Amino acid sequence: MKTTRRGFFRVLAGTTVLLTGAGCFGRDADPALHIHRATGNRTFGPVGDHARRPFGEPFKDYPDAESVKLDPVTELADIGVASASIAYRLPPGFSQASLGFADLGALLFYANGVTERRDDVSPPKLLRAAPSAGALYASELYVIARNVAELDRGVYYYDVRSHTLARVADAPSDGALADIFDLASPELHAPAYVAVSSVFDRYQWKYANRGYRYALVDTGHIGENLRLASTVLQVRERPLRAFADDSLNRALGLDGAREAVCAVHALGHSAEDSPEFAQRESLHEKGEARGLLGGLKGRATRRFQESTKLHRDGVAPPRPPQSIAVAPPALEEHKLPRAAQALHASLGVAIKQRRSPLEFQPTVISYAQLATLFISMRDRIGHDVTPYIIVHEVEGLARGLYRYEALRHRLSLLDGRDLRDAFALTCIGQEKARTAAVAVVMVGAVGAAMARDGRRAYRDVLVRAGELGQRVYLAAESMGLGARNLAAFRDDPLNELLGLDGEQLAVVHLTMFGQRA
Numbered sequence: 001m002k003t004t005r006r007g008f009f010r011v012l013a014g015t016t017v018l019l020t021g022a023g024c025f026g027r028d029a030d031p032a033l034h035i036h037r038a039t040g041n042r043t044f045g046p047v048g049d050h051a052r053r054p055f056g057e058p059f060k061d062y063p064d065a066e067s068v069k070l071d072p073v074t075e076l077a078d079i080g081v082a083s084a085s086i087a088y089r090l091p092p093g094f095s096q097a098s099l100g101f102a103d104l105g106a107l108l109f110y111a112n113g114v115t116e117r118r119d120d121v122s123p124p125k126l127l128r129a130a131p132s133a134g135a136l137y138a139s140e141l142y143v144i145a146r147n148v149a150e151l152d153r154g155v156y157y158y159d160v161r162s163h164t165l166a167r168v169a170d171a172p173s174d175g176a177l178a179d180i181f182d183l184a185s186p187e188l189h190a191p192a193y194v195a196v197s198s199v200f201d202r203y204q205w206k207y208a209n210r211g212y213r214y215a216l217v218d219t220g221h222i223g224e225n226l227r228l229a230s231t232v233l234q235v236r237e238r239p240l241r242a243f244a245d246d247s248l249n250r251a252l253g254l255d256g257a258r259e260a261v262c263a264v265h266a267l268g269h270s271a272e273d274s275p276e277f278a279q280r281e282s283l284h285e286k287g288e289a290r291g292l293l294g295g296l297k298g299r300a301t302r303r304f305q306e307s308t309k310l311h312r313d314g315v316a317p318p319r320p321p322q323s324i325a326v327a328p329p330a331l332e333e334h335k336l337p338r339a340a341q342a343l344h345a346s347l348g349v350a351i352k353q354r355r356s357p358l359e360f361q362p363t364v365i366s367y368a369q370l371a372t373l374f375i376s377m378r379d380r381i382g383h384d385v386t387p388y389i390i391v392h393e394v395e396g397l398a399r400g401l402y403r404y405e406a407l408r409h410r411l412s413l414l415d416g417r418d419l420r421d422a423f424a425l426t427c428i429g430q431e432k433a434r435t436a437a438v439a440v441v442m443v444g445a446v447g448a449a450m451a452r453d454g455r456r457a458y459r460d461v462l463v464r465a466g467e468l469g470q471r472v473y474l475a476a477e478s479m480g481l482g483a484r485n486l487a488a489f490r491d492d493p494l495n496e497l498l499g500l501d502g503e504q505l506a507v508v509h510l511t512m513f514g515q516r517a
């Protein structure tokens with residue numbers, strides 16, 4: 001692994017953003033990119049309104065709802081995160097078989113159930129399977145049960161405190177669900193749907209506009225737990241990205257402003273694969289992005305959610321002008337080993353044990369551990385989010401900035417300098433940014449995604465970044481290492497450090513990876 005160190009300015013010089021079309025790449029020229037700018041961290045922190053007081057407990061009460069006790073959660077089969085991630089296959093459709101009641105309970109628990117109770121604080125803190133910004137837990141889970149064994153058809157709220165379901169509404173008819181989820185054929189109807197919502201004010205009071213990004217990133221972390229746990233349980237999971245916001249929120253009894261659905265997972269068992277399904281799949285993945293422009297009142301985070309909504313009314317999606325972002329060129333390439341390291345913990349154990357370390361030891365991790373991290377992430381890369389890494393302490397790899405090339409399973413060196421100090425500065429001086437072995441920086445093709453799919457794509461880029469972040473957490477935990485999100489970075493200096501323009505290509509999420517102190 002030969003490495004040459006070259007000047008940072010060479011990378012900057014090689015970084016070109018080519019513009020075509022109207023040449024509208026101005027700071028304020030592009031309303032679709034406004035959300036990303038408005039959720040950035042500046043020198044003095046996030047922008048926008050902070051409420052004066054914390055928003056309250058991260059739970060909801062439905063005192064009049066019928067309560068259904070879920071089965072006690074059992075251990076998942078002894079399958080590692082890398083194997084589960086490789087085994088995941090997007091189902092082309094679902095069979096008529098019902099979803100098991102125990103499976104549903106286990107999936108909710110492994111997605112975002114309570115994995116640790118801290119009694120040393122008042123009120124006691126219930127820590128979860130997925131990380132959450134400031135442990136404020138903006139996300140809630142709902143189930144639309146169509147065909148779940150031992151469970152009446154209905155809409156249910158997952159109460160993490162008691163591991164129970166509260167029946168909050170009747171389930172929409174199949175026709176209504178087809179419309180809400182844009183299901184083109186009966187085979188796409190799943191026996192159950194899990195919706196991940198965000199109660200935006202739980203973040204807004206502390207993080208102001210930035211809270212919107214965190215809500216979406218959290219959604220991705222939770223979704224990835226759900227996806228991997230379902231793979232181990234041999235339940236098929238299919239993300240439904242093109243849902244109609246208003247009708248879905250209404251069906252769950254949410255106002256769509258204070259609390260709104262950010263992601264949906266269809267769950268069930270697989271129907272037969274067929275070429276017809278495969279064709280529909282590729283169309284579905286592209287999504288149909290239709291948003292709303294302007295004229296929106298209320299808190300910023302609610303406006304962002306509103307402006308990334310989908311409607312079925314044929315409103316043309318707002319898109320930024322077409323532009324092409326060219327990523328920084330590689331100075332050198334490094335092959336990574338293709339075999340994953342033997343892991344200490346299975347996926348189920350990793351989810352249950354996962355905790356964000358408060359500190360990292362500034363010790364070296366091995367090249368094999370780094371390769372295993374990427375093997376564990378590889379299949380989720382490529383949907384508008386690419387991991388870059390800042391290497392501080394990896395055996396046999398020089399410090400510097402690298403981009404992971406998923407197709408070739410290689411690292412491209414972009415900047416051969418020691419970036420520890422400069423990087424920690426962009427992370428508001430957080431020591432963890434200096435001491436962890438590696439920073440995994442999720443770079444989103446924000447501008448290109450929105451140019452293609454409209455504003456709704458902003459949500460998807462952030463959710464996907466969260467999904468990758470969760471892979472980093474689970475890979476770390478499985479190898480006896482630790483991971484911690486550091487999403488409180490300052491946008492402009494970090495983008496600049498990475499040679500990104502900050503709009504077409506921008507840092508959307510950041511997770512540190514290394515040895516726990």
Ligand SMILES: Cc1cc2nc3c(=O)[nH]c(=O)nc-3n(C[C@H](O)[C@H](O)[C@H](O)COP(=O)(O)O)c2cc1C
Nearest residue numbers: 127131132133134135214217355356485486487488
């Ligand atoms: C979107 C997001 C952003 C976060 N940003 C930071 C951060 O900037 N600094 C930090 O120390 N921890 C950060 N965290 C980690 C949380 O503080 C941590 O997940 C939370 O305290 C719960 O603890 P646990 O992960 O051990 O369950 C972030 C987590 C998420 C999901």
